[in-house]
Amino acid sequence: MKLAFSPVSPFARKVRIAAIELGLIDKIEFVPATAVPGQPNDEYSRINPVKRLPALILDNGDVILDSYVIVEYLDELAGGGKLIPASGALKWRVKSDHSLLQGMLDSMLLCRYEKIARPEPLRWQAWADDHWNRAWSGMARFEKQTEMLSRPSLDIAQIALTCVLGYADLRFADCGWRKAYPKLDAFHEKMLTRPSVKVSLPPSA
Numbered sequence: 001m002k003l004a005f006s007p008v009s010p011f012a013r014k015v016r017i018a019a020i021e022l023g024l025i026d027k028i029e030f031v032p033a034t035a036v037p038g039q040p041n042d043e044y045s046r047i048n049p050v051k052r053l054p055a056l057i058l059d060n061g062d063v064i065l066d067s068y069v070i071v072e073y074l075d076e077l078a079g080g081g082k083l084i085p086a087s088g089a090l091k092w093r094v095k096s097d098h099s100l101l102q103g104m105l106d107s108m109l110l111c112r113y114e115k116i117a118r119p120e121p122l123r124w125q126a127w128a129d130d131h132w133n134r135a136w137s138g139m140a141r142f143e144k145q146t147e148m149l150s151r152p153s154l155d156i157a158q159i160a161l162t163c164v165l166g167y168a169d170l171r172f173a174d175c176g177w178r179k180a181y182p183k184l185d186a187f188h189e190k191m192l193t194r195p196s197v198k199v200s201l202p203p204s205a
């Protein structure tokens with residue numbers, strides 16, 4: 001199978017970490033692709049009409065879309081219930097945490113696009129500030145929610161939080177999240193001891 005990805009995409013990083021943790025990394029060929037708002041990409045549109053990365057292309061040509069669904073697919077290939085608990089209260093906690101983190105990443109991406117893709121006279125600062133505040137408030141939520149930070153077995157929400165913090169370092173290097181959120185800093189340091197997390201650090205901006 002092939003993963004259409006960008007090396008700086010936090011969503012693609014989530015899939016890469018999951019694939020390593022699930023022992024499936026050697027089964028995936030990583031194919032670089034680009035998706036930038038405002039720029040057409042007819043070739044990639046044929047794979048994903050909404051032009052979002054990553055996409056997993058199976059050997060039979062089927063396309064699995066959205067980083068969460070890709071991780072869910074890989075998790076099932078690896079036997080199921082590994083990074084996404086199969087049932088019970090923990091399943092819903094992990095999925096819900098992941099949804100929040102996904103929203104935070106979406107907001108961070110929108111802030112980034114506002115800066116790099118929208119022509120300067122059309123920029124809307126209050127809108128960008130609102131999106132940044134959503135991501136920042138999400139971090140505050142996880143700083144308080146220590147149960148999530150110390151769950152004993154690795155899950156998709158912990159991987160997604162690692163990708164949020166890595167993306168903050170990459171694109172919002174001066175935001176000061178380590179100082180504001182010391183528990184997240186400790187969590188991130190602990191995650192960095194995993195080879196999957198270290199090897200997938202984004203190339204610097």
Ligand SMILES: N[C@@H](CCC(=O)N[C@@H](CS)C(=O)NCC(=O)O)C(=O)O
Pocket residue numbers: 006008009010011012035036037038051052053054065066067068109
């Ligand atoms: N919900 C999607 C979000 C993916 C996403 O937004 N990816 C970004 C790259 S990091 C993208 O493709 N952006 C291009 C665009 O929005 O035009 C997922 O989890 O895979």
